[in-house]
Amino acid sequence: MSAASAPLPRWVTYGLMPVLNLAVAFLISGLVVAFIGESPWEAVEVLLTGALGTGEGIGYTLFYATNFIFTGLAVAVAFHCGLFNIGGEGQAYLGGLGAALVALSLGDVLPWYLTMPVAVLFAALFGAAWALIPAWLQASRGSHIVITTIMFNFIGAALMVYLLVNVLKVPGAMAPETRVFAEGGQLPKLTWPFELFGAKLGAAPFNVSFVIALVMAVLVWLLIWRTRLGYEIRATGTNPTAAIYAGIPYKRMVIVTMLLSGGLAGMMALNPVMGASARLQVEFVGGAGFVGIAVALMGRSHPLGIVFAAILFGVLYQGGAELSFWIPAITRDMIVVIQGLVILFAGALETMFRPALARLFWRAPRAAAAKA
Amino acid sequence: MNAPVRTVPDADAPAIELVGIDKSFGPVHANKDIHLTVRRGTIHGVIGENGAGKSTLMSILYGFYQADRGEIRVGGRPIVIKDSQAAIAAGIGMVHQHFMLVENFTVLENVMLGAEGGAFLKTGIAKARAELKRLETEYALDVDPDAVIETLPVGRQQRVEILKALYRGADILILDEPTGVLTPAEADHLFRILRVLRDQGKTVILITHKLREIMAITDAVSVMRRGEMVATRTTAETTVEELAELMVGRRVLLKVDKGPAKPGPVALSVRNLTVRDHRGVTMVDDVSFDVRAGEIVGIAGVAGNGQSELLEALAGIRKPASGDILIEGKSTLGADPAMLRRRGLAHVPEDRHHMGLVLKFEEYENSILGYHDDPRFVRGPFLDIEAIRADARDKIAKYDIRPPNPRLKTANFSGGNQQKIVLAREIERDPTVLIIGQPTRGVDIGAIEFIHRRIVEMRDAGKAILLVSVELDEIRALADRVIVMFAGRVVGEKTPEASEQTLGLMMAGIGP
Numbered sequence: 001m002s003a004a005s006a007p008l009p010r011w012v013t014y015g016l017m018p019v020l021n022l023a024v025a026f027l028i029s030g031l032v033v034a035f036i037g038e039s040p041w042e043a044v045e046v047l048l049t050g051a052l053g054t055g056e057g058i059g060y061t062l063f064y065a066t067n068f069i070f071t072g073l074a075v076a077v078a079f080h081c082g083l084f085n086i087g088g089e090g091q092a093y094l095g096g097l098g099a100a101l102v103a104l105s106l107g108d109v110l111p112w113y114l115t116m117p118v119a120v121l122f123a124a125l126f127g128a129a130w131a132l133i134p135a136w137l138q139a140s141r142g143s144h145i146v147i148t149t150i151m152f153n154f155i156g157a158a159l160m161v162y163l164l165v166n167v168l169k170v171p172g173a174m175a176p177e178t179r180v181f182a183e184g185g186q187l188p189k190l191t192w193p194f195e196l197f198g199a200k201l202g203a204a205p206f207n208v209s210f211v212i213a214l215v216m217a218v219l220v221w222l223l224i225w226r227t228r229l230g231y232e233i234r235a236t237g238t239n240p241t242a243a244i245y246a247g248i249p250y251k252r253m254v255i256v257t258m259l260l261s262g263g264l265a266g267m268m269a270l271n272p273v274m275g276a277s278a279r280l281q282v283e284f285v286g287g288a289g290f291v292g293i294a295v296a297l298m299g300r301s302h303p304l305g306i307v308f309a310a311i312l313f314g315v316l317y318q319g320g321a322e323l324s325f326w327i328p329a330i331t332r333d334m335i336v337v338i339q340g341l342v343i344l345f346a347g348a349l350e351t352m353f354r355p356a357l358a359r360l361f362w363r364a365p366r367a368a369a370a371k372a
Numbered sequence: 373m374n375a376p377v378r379t380v381p382d383a384d385a386p387a388i389e390l391v392g393i394d395k396s397f398g399p400v401h402a403n404k405d406i407h408l409t410v411r412r413g414t415i416h417g418v419i420g421e422n423g424a425g426k427s428t429l430m431s432i433l434y435g436f437y438q439a440d441r442g443e444i445r446v447g448g449r450p451i452v453i454k455d456s457q458a459a460i461a462a463g464i465g466m467v468h469q470h471f472m473l474v475e476n477f478t479v480l481e482n483v484m485l486g487a488e489g490g491a492f493l494k495t496g497i498a499k500a501r502a503e504l505k506r507l508e509t510e511y512a513l514d515v516d517p518d519a520v521i522e523t524l525p526v527g528r529q530q531r532v533e534i535l536k537a538l539y540r541g542a543d544i545l546i547l548d549e550p551t552g553v554l555t556p557a558e559a560d561h562l563f564r565i566l567r568v569l570r571d572q573g574k575t576v577i578l579i580t581h582k583l584r585e586i587m588a589i590t591d592a593v594s595v596m597r598r599g600e601m602v603a604t605r606t607t608a609e610t611t612v613e614e615l616a617e618l619m620v621g622r623r624v625l626l627k628v629d630k631g632p633a634k635p636g637p638v639a640l641s642v643r644n645l646t647v648r649d650h651r652g653v654t655m656v657d658d659v660s661f662d663v664r665a666g667e668i669v670g671i672a673g674v675a676g677n678g679q680s681e682l683l684e685a686l687a688g689i690r691k692p693a694s695g696d697i698l699i700e701g702k703s704t705l706g707a708d709p710a711m712l713r714r715r716g717l718a719h720v721p722e723d724r725h726h727m728g729l730v731l732k733f734e735e736y737e738n739s740i741l742g743y744h745d746d747p748r749f750v751r752g753p754f755l756d757i758e759a760i761r762a763d764a765r766d767k768i769a770k771y772d773i774r775p776p777n778p779r780l781k782t783a784n785f786s787g788g789n790q791q792k793i794v795l796a797r798e799i800e801r802d803p804t805v806l807i808i809g810q811p812t813r814g815v816d817i818g819a820i821e822f823i824h825r826r827i828v829e830m831r832d833a834g835k836a837i838l839l840v841s842v843e844l845d846e847i848r849a850l851a852d853r854v855i856v857m858f859a860g861r862v863v864g865e866k867t868p869e870a871s872e873q874t875l876g877l878m879m880a881g882i883g884p
């Protein structure tokens with residue numbers, strides 16, 4: 001076989017390398033913890049028991065993971081078209097508006113399972129709409145999507161604050177938030193999988209959105225690797241010139257992909273808005289849009305990888321909250337440092353160990369062959 | 373013709389000796405126990421198919437890679453070349469296939485780059501200017517030191533590269549495929565320069581895949597095949613046929629076997645076509661010609677004279693500024709590449725890496741690029757993966773694409789096999805009009821034979837074929853009519869029997 005680059009077996013690329021990256025990230029995090037005078041072992045223990053030790057902890061972990069699956073998928077779809085959608089934050093925020101409008105209007109008259117599909121649709125539509133203008137600017141004017149989407153995050157945030165303070169707020173109330181949705185506008189908690197194992201979900205807001213997220217992961221996989229549109233998206237993303245040669249319209253690809261991406265980001269709002277707080281609040285997205293970038297990077301833009309990476313970040317979020325609660329010396333900012341290290345090693349430096357692994361991997365069998 | 377190894381390093385020692393050089397990239401054994409001796413003051417050719425390991429070997433010599441095993445001796449003395457600085461210090465200079473020049477710098481500035489000699493430029497400039505003058509007169513390399521690179525024709529840019537190497541004190545000059553971008557006249561001039569260099573005592577290593585150049589200019593030639601050095605010959609004592617056989621490992625038919633064309637009605641018609649590039653510069657200027665069914669029309673010309681833009685306009689990728697293109701009498705203006713495919717146009721692009729293939733895709737995914745809307749390959753919004761893979765396997769068998777694995781990443785196929793993937797895709801659609809750019813660029817001799825045969829078969833099946841190639845030999849071998857382009861215009865039309873000199877002059881823009 002003629003091979004220009006030395007290919008590594010899949011289990012090395014998709015199994016060993018991420019684990020190795022993660023191990024290094026944790027190793028350095030451990031050093032940082034030791035540096036501020038705390039025991040790394042204790043920190044790991046608190047982090048892991050906090051995230052995975054109790055039913056409630058797992059519930060929170062998966063609740064956060066749900067957010068990250070949506071935003072991770074959003075970033076990944078855009079990646080496949082060669083676009084860097086940094087606007088997940090704003091698109092999710094606007095998606096919340098779509099979901100809330102449905103929950104406020106239909107939630108009073110319909111049961112949740114009828115409200116839900118409409119809410120999914122509207123969350124996606126609002127998120128997609130927020131991605132449309134940057135997409136159009138990129139496609140027809142060449143304005144860089146990184147710049148425009150990030151600017152739209154700010155516009156989105158300002159717009160939502162305006163709406164919540166002036167339009168959607170309950171008259172007479174102090175908090176800039178909508179009224180609590182009626183039961184038909186809330187997504188029920190997923191308690192039964194926990195009861196199955198005799199665990200208690202407790203206060204954790206783990207809800208039906210997780211299932212929607214998993215369904216979306218499957219749909220994204222189908223879209224990217226099994227449909228004509230996905231083929232066109234990947235062709236445009238990996239070699240735009242070849243895509244034009246093949247008669248794939250670049251502008252349409254950019255716009256369609258960004259609408260899909262924005263839609264996925266918008267759906268993220270279902271989880272916190274309809275699943276957890278049952279009302280629309282300011283800043284409910286809480287950085288999930290940005291974490292989605294790290295999740296997509298770490299998951300190699302593959303839905304399965306994204307689900308795993310999202311759960312990992314769920315663990316970091318939930319465990320990190322516990323950590324800062326139990327070990328006050330490790331503040332919220334320290335948790336951000338640890339998350340940053342994970343992003344650095346698993347995302348940005350994902351192929352750092354590749355050359356060394358390739359050497360190890362190819363030298364061993366050849367040395368063995370030479371001996372034989 | 374191995375020169376005897378001397379014990380004392382002296383002026384008679386070979387300029388370069390490679391002893392048992394071995395290099396692997398992962399599972400790919402690029403150089404296997406290579407021995408090569410290059411005598412001082414000679415022009416030594418290194419030939420081999422793509423992927424034979426020539427470039428790897430020269431990269432080791434120039435310090436881009438380290439050999440896993442083996443020794444390099446320069447002037448009889450073993451040395452370690454750990455980077456290009458070390459190579460330069462050892463007197464080895466390299467002229468790359470793609471020039472390494474700063475386009476908006478002057479010749480002088482480019483020559484000095486990396487050897488400025490101090491923090492302040494003034495003294496360095498004066499010294500460099502004097503040195504440049506000396507080199508120019510000594511080696512007949514006339515270039516204006518104050519000309520800006522981007523204003524110079526490629527032939528002169530190449531001379532700047534040679535000057536750069538000489539300025540750094542190179543005694544041994546490696547040239548990697550130097551004639552790929554030159555007109556025949558420029559190539560001749562280059563060869564004259566190389567001879568002067570040799571006569572002045574420099575050693576030249578010429579890497580090429582063009583056998584004719586080897587015969588024309590080298591003193592000795594070494595042949596590589598699949599990472600091994602299979603033979604070294606004195607040029608005067610060998611033949612093109614022998615070298616070709618050594619390169620491929622079997623007898624090769626160098627001439628294309630084809631009968632006379634039987635042209636039918638006009639299938640492709642170009643009328644007063646003008647095409648501008650993205651800067652608004654006119655690249656194709658009022659060009660008109662016809663291609664009939666059952667004939668091959670070749671477009672000869674030095675790269676960059678509008679052929680690429682012409683092809684792109686024909687394929688619907690670039691909108692013409694004015695004029696018309698007709699397929700079977702009907703205008704194609706406003707049609708995008710997908711619509712043109714449906715009207716029976718197939719396009720093998722000049723640059724398969726850039727345009728013809730998505731290298732990160734698996735082979736079968738590339739086998740439908742541009743035809744992914746075909747009902748045979750889709751079911752509703754989904755791709756019919758099984759149907760596509762079955763079709764890809766058929767094409768692999770028919771075109772002998774190796775390795776025969778539709779799941780392999782396209783980047784992992786050799787150049788020749790990649791080209792076959794493109795050709796299979798475009799030809800098997802049974803198009804009315806086939807436009808082909810550089811069908812055998814970077815393709816092994818063995819595959820060239822196969823590709824040429826397929827093109828002639830297409831002609832004999834009554835297809836109208838437009839062939840663009842910078843290889844004049846290829847045009848003359850395949851085409852039934854030759855159109856020469858220069859500076860965006862059609863200079864004239866000739867039969868392929870016209871002499872190389874005539875065509876060469878036309879390619880340089882000097883009258884038909």
